[in-house]
Amino acid sequence: xxxxxxxxxxxxxxxxxxxxxxxxxxxxxxxxxxxxxxxxxxxxxxxxxxxxxxxxxxxxxxxxxxxxxxxxxxxxxxxxxxxxxxxxxxxxxxxxxxxxxxxxxxxxxxxxxxxxxxxxxxxxxxxxxxxxxxxxxxxxxxxxxxxxxxxxxxxxxxxxxxxxxxxxxxxxxxxxxxxxxxxxxxxxxxxxxxxxxxxxxxxxxxxxxxxxx
Numbered sequence: 110x111x112x113x114x115x116x117x118x119x120x121x122x123x124x125x126x127x128x129x130x131x132x133x134x135x136x137x138x139x140x141x142x143x144x145x146x147x148x149x150x151x152x153x154x155x156x157x158x159x160x161x162x163x164x165x166x167x168x169x170x171x172x173x174x175x176x177x178x179x180x181x182x183x184x185x186x187x188x189x190x191x192x193x194x195x196x197x198x199x200x201x202x203x204x205x206x207x208x209x210x211x212x213x214x215x216x217x218x219x220x221x222x223x224x225x226x227x228x229x230x231x232x233x234x235x236x237x238x239x240x241x242x243x244x245x246x247x248x249x250x251x252x253x254x255x256x257x258x259x260x261x262x263x264x265x266x267x268x269x270x271x272x273x274x275x276x277x278x279x280x281x282x283x284x285x286x287x288x289x290x291x292x293x294x295x296x297x298x299x300x301x302x303x304x305x306x307x308x309x310x311x312x313x314x315x316x317x318x319x320x321x322x
Contacts, residue, residue: 141250142270145235147183150258150276151175153227159192167202169211170194173227173246179276182235187279191236193246196223215248222251231258233266 142148152175159170173191198214201207215221222234223246235250237243253266270276 139249141235141247141252142182142274144237145182145250146237146239147185148181148233148235148252148270148274149175149177149185149189149279150179150181150233150253151177151189151231153230153232154188155228156193159194163199163202164194165202167199168195169197169199171197175232177279180279181233181270181274181276183238185279189244191234191244191246193222195220196227196246215251220247222246222248223254227254230254230256233263233270 154174154176156171156173159172161170163169171193173193175189175191177185177187177189196213196215198212200210200212213221213223213225216224231254232251233253234246235252236245236247252269253263255263
């Protein structure tokens with residue numbers, strides 16, 4: 110019995126200490142501003158189909174080129190290229206001999222970012238530089254898209270970012286935290302989880318050892 114209890118404690122501690130997946134499309138504690146390593150504003154100058162085959166469900170990966178005008182977080186040059194694996198879809202993917210029927214599938218609250226051809230649009234978006242999702246576009250991290258930096262949605266995006274960030278020119282970057290507290294690093298979460306697991310493990314060992322046989 111004690112062996113099973115100890116195993117459960119170890120598994121729980123490992124899961125608690127595991128880092129969250131960056132830029133999950135939806136989760137209870139996701140925060141696109143906090144979780145983005147880089148946030149830029151600029152104009153999408155174009156996009157091209159990315160290397161590789163479409164997915165089994167018809168998504169066609171594309172590479173999106175952005176002329177950066179402002180950097181709100183992290184550091185970025187005057188141009189960035191980001192990968193979008195989900196916005197463009199071939200609706201005829203199941204029909205082998207049918208011509209492609211392309212559609213933009215963003216706006217549904219999922220990973221997809223764009224609801225129409227994004228070329229020429231002004232955007233404010235975030236992304237991460239490392240991990241499996243590095244340099245990818247995700248719907249929740251698209252803070253604004255429009256013909257120009259104006260209108261209510263743009264004002265809302267600027268107000269959200271301005272709470273703790275300030276824009277700078279490309280290449281200058283911005284090292285300020287995304288939120289007022291605890292957003293610069295998640296190291297404290299891992300340390301706390303590991304420490305708590307170690308304490309619980311010690312208590313279980315003491316209880317098992319102290320039990321009469």
